[in-house]
Amino acid sequence: MKMHLAELNVGRLLAPTDDPRVADFMANLDRVNGLGKRMPGFVWMMEGSGEPGQGNTAAKIGGDPQFVSNLTVWEDVDSLETFVWKTVHKQFYDRRAxxxxxxxxxxFVMWWVPAGHQPTLAEALEKLAHKQEHGDSDAAFGWSYLKDANAWKTHGCAQVAAE
Incomplete structure (x- = not known):
């Protein structure tokens, strides 16, 4: 059975989505997400409200409007690495603070899913909780667990942030 790589990245914005402090991030969501969707190896992305400039910010975690998530599926490790570390996405990653x-x-967590599977946010949060509780395993893992993943090592990602 062909497997694809799912990933969940969760963050809590410093301010509400309409606050000037996060305006540059919000203004570039469509651009960065659109690039991701056009990348070789991209399979699927959890969509938010569909409103321009809102990305997946409609998918709140725990009812907190400042907790946002990004959930995508990729054909393989190389495709995700290329998008994350070798495109304009890296510039925004570097500015996350x-x-x-x-x-x-x-x-952040990754896991393998059968080709064609679109994980739910609930499923992804379960994977994140599993990784938090048990560390890297075949069920849920970070970059360092993937033997084929190398770009995170050379593109300025600290081990703690990359996992």
Whole structure:
């Protein structure tokens, strides 16, 4: 059975989505998400409200409007790595401290899904909780668990942030 790579990235904005402090981030969501959707190896992305400039910010976690998530599926590790570390996405990743709180626990997880499967946010949050509780495993993991993943090591991602 062909497997694809799912990933969830969770963050809590420093301010509400309409606040000037996060305006640059919000203004570029459609651009960065649109680029991701056009990348070779992109399979699927959880969509938000559909409103321009809102990205997936409609998918609130725990009812908190400042908790936002990005849930995507990719054909393979290389495709996701290329998007994350070798496109304009990296510039926004590098600026994340301008817009997001530093979370005290893991906020990123990946796992393999059967080709054609579109994970739900609930499923993804379960994977994140599994990784937080058990660490890297075949069920849920970070970049360092993937033998084929190397770009995160050379593109300025600290081990703690990459996991």
């Amino acid at each position: 301008e817009w997001f709180e530093v979370l005290g626990k893991m906020h």
